[in-house]
Amino acid sequence: MTVTDTGVRRRAPHAVVARGLTKVYGQGDAAVHALRGVDVSFATEAFTAIMGPSGSGKSTLMHCLAGLDTVTGGTVHIGDVELTGLGDKQLTKLRRERIGFIFQAFNLLPTLTAEQNIRLPLEIAGRQADQALFEKVIETVGLRDRLKHRPTELSGGQQQRVAVARALISKPQVIFADEPTGNLDSRSGAEVLSFLRASVRELGQTIVMVTHDPLAASYADRVVFLHDGSLVSELYQPTPQSVLDTLLKLEG
Amino acid sequence: MLRTTLAGLRAHRLRLLLTALAITLGVGFIAGTFVLTDTIRAGFARTFAADADRVDVAVLPAGATQGGDDVLPAATLEKVRAVAGVADAQGLIRGSAALIGSDGKVVGDLPTGAISIAEGPLNRTRITSGRAPAAAGEAVLDENTAKTRKFAVGDTVTVLDHDQAQHRFTLVGLFDVGVDQELGFTGALGYTAEDARRMTGVKGFAEIDVKADGTTDPARLKAAVAAALGVGVEVMTGQELADVLASANGVSTDFITAGLLLFGLVAMLVAALVIYNTFTILVAQRTREMALLRCIGATKGQVFGSILLESAVVGLLSSLLGLLAGLGLGAAALAVLSGLEVDIPTGTAELTPRTVIAGLALGMVVTVGAALLPARSATRVAPVAALRTQVEERGFRTGVLRSVVSGLFLAVGAGVIAYAVSMEPGEQALFAVVGGGAVVFLGVLALGPVLVRPLAAFTGWVPRRLFGVPGRLAVDNSRRNPSRSATTTVALTIGVTLMTMMSVLTASTRATANAQLDEQFPVDYMVSAQAGEGTVPRSIAADLRTRPELSSVVQLREVPAKVGGARGEWPVGTFEGPFTVVTTSGSMSGFRAGTVVVGDTAAGKLGVKVGDQIRVVTEEAGTVPLTVIALYDSGSSPLPDLTVPAAAFQEYFGAVDDSRVMVKRAEGVPADRGRTVVEAAAQPYPTALVSSAAEVRGEFDQALDMMLMIVTGLLGLAILISLLGIANTLSLSVHERTRESALLRALGLTRPQLRGMLTVEALVLGLIGALVGVVLGIVFGWAAVQTMADSPRFDLPVAQVLAFVALSGVAGVVAALLPARRAARASIVGALATS
């Protein structure tokens, strides 16, 4: 089944496009088909959530889209660059220039302060931070008085906000987030999700987020559903209820 | 619990491998030392035992076994021969008679040895080709000298007797000096008893060997001989003599053993630090595991025991491997020694029970001992730690106790060193420096974690700027766990400190010696007799004075003479030629017959000062009173202790030949031309040897360089082990930071950059260790130099020390190769998934 983006930003170019994506772990009898021919595209300046039952291939899909893992078959484009077939060096370069990451946990280097963590991707890339953008991002995520603190001195929610700020600061073509609120209580989670949505609205950021939580998914513009390695459904302008209904339908 | 421990060992076997290697190397070195010296000792015992079989009873002058020089009078031999039960008795003559080489000059730095070769069954000399000398005019030469001086059986050789008269001998055979160190060094000729007596001028026997007639057993014969000879001799059975000789030679192997063991212990100390660090890190990494064990009911004691058990297994396995390595090492050393044709007995290397016990015990004690503290800290893990999600970063706070303790150590150590430096130079002062140094080192060890941060900032200054983000992250990482970094680097510091100290000592010794040489030997060439004893004819100096190529010729003469009121004999002498005496008190202006100038050291011992009188017993003029008119610095002058004018000297002692002739080249004459002239003048006299200042210096330099090389090589082991430590710490840290590395890679750090990051971290660690080591080494070296001589020169071999620092950095980088490769190879997704 092919899912095409028919949402509000229909005519906007796609930031990420995957065609016939397959991923097989292991060989022979032990082979696990984590992705079975996924065709999916993610619109620019949109907030998309990927959902599905545990083991359905969400993380695998994200890793393949972000060039963190190699694919078994199919192609992935980020903007006009085809990822599949690139060597490690070019992939690394692509990641540092076009992609931002937010992980579920262990997002920050313990030796660096919040500010240093935020600026890290730019420094790795040897680029200068856009000071105006920096101020704005700090303002948005509300970290101004925490900049000199180290990760161990920050709460889990604050740590995730630092990770969000870090992803935003380099203005990547797309941000991938794997269960960014998985470790947070509902209030901190809501905060982080608001920032993500705000960054899409106000900064024109493109975000792809993997989540288990229907409430988190409802912050997105669009939700795509994975089941057993295949795309099975999608929702636009999701509400927690509509997401939950779809999930129940998939599992039932 | 046992099963858990063993499972843990299996799971961590890679991580424990490097630790095990550290112990294996240390134990291997120590076991190798024992293997080597045991084998040599056994070889000595075998050789002497073989000799003892030929001799039933031996008679030696009293005190000979303690190194006395007395001889047995010829009459003793007749008395021994007369004892009932004696089948044969022969006296051994031992002395020296200089062999003249094909260049017409005496061979070697010391006169060639001369021994009598006994006839018949009592002959203990191993003739390797030809036959033993049977008649006057026949001689055998030792194989080594024959080879180096190109003599063969059938050749005619010229030898100087004790009166410097030349005699010719036909070589009828070659022999092996065996384990006789002295003859091995000087080379030796063997003669018939009569020739040996004539050549050496020795009027008695060094030893009389007795063969029993078969009806009397050695012990009874020994008693009979002893009864016949009375006091003044030592009588032993052959077996007793062999034992005495073997143990006398064993003393020298004891010395080697002690020296090598010292390096082995340094290596073990470093290994202990490496183990301590490894177990500390492993325990820290397994906090959750320990907590879980405690949650499910393990007691503190069980947790403690499991860590100790783990260390014991590692210790045992690696010590066993170490013993094998030691066996190989010992065998290799023996092979090298026999390849070098050193005159020591060798044989097959074997592990004695003592070696096995010592190696195992040391390996186990060091491993388990080093794991004690980490095991104790493992028991402090609270069960609740199992529930924490994030492993806490181990911060470090400078405790008051630590500051006080390290401050105390530093102060005491520095105090002892300062006191030692102010002491009279000598062994005691040196030991005090060593002791003080050890205490200072303990202080630095305790202070290490505090020092790491600023030192990392210092050594990391350049890499931080040079390598961008990876460089900065690396420097941060190097000081994120100060205790761990400190222990890692201290292991390296030990080796670098000792190396730096040695190179400072060598350079300073060289500088001091050169300075003394410049003062004592302010000449281009010197003509003197072999070994600096004896004289050369005055005609050489007279001849040299006629040569325009030479600008100054100074003759020195001296004879030993008794001085009224003082014990022993004192060198009394004179100089002839343009020589200026630099006085420390008094003046040379009234230097004429009836006066004397005295070296300040001798003046001190004689208790005289300027204006006093000394009574010297002369050969030709009876006892003469001499007035001291001046003193000079004994340390820097070639003059004899008591120097009188040349004419007066001749009056007192007759026409004594020159003991030394000091020659200076005229300006503009090339060195080799000058040398040719001097050698030509000395050529007619076989015992007159020409040396140059450059040669004397060169020989000394070579000896020093050799020593430095050996010591550096032996310390290399400690350095190697500390590098294992760096590699180990790094790979454990890499393991700990798997997710961090993955994150960095996801954020765009390339593989080479990640590798570079770890390499820089190792570089910084290596540089910290080297820096501390170099500073300590220079200070200790300086202090040690102050204890070695009265007016020492301190010389800092800057290039060498910088090379140590650079090499430590490089070594750190090498240590990082494998861990860095592993880290860079890890897949990002896989690493992100690890919990």
Ligand SMILES: Nc1ncnc2c1ncn2[C@@H]1O[C@H](COP(=O)(O)OP(=O)(O)OP(=O)(O)O)[C@@H](O)[C@H]1O
């Ligand atoms: N390295 C691997 N080797 C083998 N199989 C793997 C590997 N990684 C993932 N899989 C398998 O691939 C499938 C998809 O895994 P993936 O991690 O993408 O699921 P997910 O949707 O992210 O699940 P969750 O919601 O639990 O995080 C699973 O069946 C999983 O067991």
Ligand SMILES: [Mg+2]
């Ligand atoms: Mg997942």
